[in-house]
Amino acid sequence: MIEWDAAKIKAFQTTLLDWYDRAGRDLPWRHDQEPYHVWVSEIMLQQTQVQTVIPYYERFMDWFPTLKALADAPEERLLKAWEGLGYYSRVRNMQRCARQLINDYDGQWPQTAAELTELIGIGPYTAGAIASIAFGEAVPAVDGNAYRVFSRLLEIDADVAKPQTRTVFERAISRIISRERPGDFNQAIMDLGASYMTARQPDSAHSPVKAFNQAYLDGVEAQYPVKTKKPRPVPVAYVAVLATMADRWLMVQRPSTGMLANLWTVPLLAVTDLDLADDATDAELLHAVTTTFTKDYQLTLTDVQLVSGRPVTHTFTHQKWTIRLVRATVQPADLAYFDGRAVTEKQLAALPMPKVQEKVFVRYQAETKDR
DNA sequence: GAGGCGTGGTC
DNA sequence: TGACCAAGCCT
Numbered sequence: 001m002i003e004w005d006a007a008k009i010k011a012f013q014t015t016l017l018d019w020y021d022r023a024g025r026d027l028p029w030r031h032d033q034e035p036y037h038v039w040v041s042e043i044m045l046q047q048t049q050v051q052t053v054i055p056y057y058e059r060f061m062d063w064f065p066t067l068k069a070l071a072d073a074p075e076e077r078l079l080k081a082w083e084g085l086g087y088y089s090r091v092r093n094m095q096r097c098a099r100q101l102i103n104d105y106d107g108q109w110p111q112t113a114a115e116l117t118e119l120i121g122i123g124p125y126t127a128g129a130i131a132s133i134a135f136g137e138a139v140p141a142v143d144g145n146a147y148r149v150f151s152r153l154l155e156i157d158a159d160v161a162k163p164q165t166r167t168v169f170e171r172a173i174s175r176i177i178s179r180e181r182p183g184d185f186n187q188a189i190m191d192l193g194a195s196y197m198t199a200r201q202p203d204s205a206h207s208p209v210k211a212f213n214q215a216y217l218d219g220v221e222a223q224y225p226v227k228t229k230k231p232r233p234v235p236v237a238y239v240a241v242l243a244t245m246a247d248r249w250l251m252v253q254r255p256s257t258g259m260l261a262n263l264w265t266v267p268l269l270a271v272t273d274l275d276l277a278d279d280a281t282d283a284e285l286l287h288a289v290t291t292t293f294t295k296d297y298q299l300t301l302t303d304v305q306l307v308s309g310r311p312v313t314h315t316f317t318h319q320k321w322t323i324r325l326v327r328a329t330v331q332p333a334d335l336a337y338f339d340g341r342a343v344t345e346k347q348l349a350a351l352p353m354p355k356v357q358e359k360v361f362v363r364y365q366a367e368t369k370d371r
Numbered sequence: 372g373a374g375g376c377g378t379g380g381t382c
Numbered sequence: 383t384g385a386c387c388a389a390g391c392c393t
Contacts, residue, residue, distance in 0.1 A: 045389035086377025123391045143389045
């Protein structure tokens with residue numbers, strides 16, 4: 001890691017901010033410095049690309065224009081607004097944070113990063129982003145862009161996959177950040193990280209800060225940032241039960257904790273819970289599905305059949321699901337004890353569902369048309 | 372502090 | 383396909 005003197009720091013600030021004034025992106029959440037707007041955008045942008053976020057942000061502001069609207073929203077509507085964005089605890093934590101602000105802070109945002117970190121769902125990065133952008137506090141906002149940009153500029157060799165590395169970057173950036181325009185400085189770093197200083201195939205030769213990019217000047221840019229690899233997703237097998245009662249689909253809500261919390265899917269049975277031998281036949285599978293389904297949902301399945309075709313696969317960060325599809329019907333009288341909903345096609349649209357559920361429906365329709 | 376927690380895009 | 387990446391936080 002190299003050090004910059006005061007003159008070089010000043011020159012870097014000027015170069016970076018001049019470029020940002022000239023070429024910074026016009027994004028919907030940059031039209032003002034409302035902390036609510038900054039906050040919503042920053043939460044959406046966690047692990048998510050700008051192009052994906054823009055339409056979600058516009059709709060979110062339409063549905064929940066104020067902190068109070070968000071605090072008062074039904075969770076189903078909230079999750080619907082987030083449907084397809086992933087990491088769904090983000091939006092549930094946002095509502096908890098909105099209520100926290102209203103109840104404990106008189107509806108007023110605290111204005112320092114140190115205080116913002118106390119709020120639910122706001123960690124070191126988001127606190128720095130809100131404090132600098134909305135309130136002008138000269139604090140770093142260390143995200144993936146900052147790791148990428150500053151590891152190259154300063155040849156920082158610390159492993160960015162390790163939590164304690166963040167403090168290394170915070171200390172370095174704290175010395176370099178503009179005291180006059182900290183919010184613009186942090187956003188300029190993000191724009192730089194999304195344009196010239198990308199993860200793959202950076203274009204440092206044309207970067208406005210190439211003269212400050214030590215790794216580039218030394219021809220070792222490809223080495224940065226240093227990051228250890230994550231383990232591969234573990235395989236998990238399910239059977240999806242597409243069950244109807246008259247013209248209604250049987251849908252169940254996932255538990256309030258863990259993966260896809262509180263989202264809706266068709267009943268999913270873990271194959272490990274079916275107690276099947278490795279060489280089990282389709283008939284044995286369907287029998288096990290029928291008995292397990294009855295035990296789990298107090299419903300009797302009839303006309304149980306395997307939907308032909310390949311299983312649906314869906315890869316999460318840490319799990320790879322393989323889902324076989326089973327079609328069945330249930331008797332209306334049984335629904336009294338069903339812990340879920342029997343919904344029409346139209347009602348289905350109001351339920352927040354994960355992407356993997358959409359894949360299951362799409363596959364089912366593809367397999368059953370013209371039959 | 373390692374692992375849980377989504378999705379879309381690129382190579 | 384699989385591997386990796388993209389404005390992280392929580393437990």
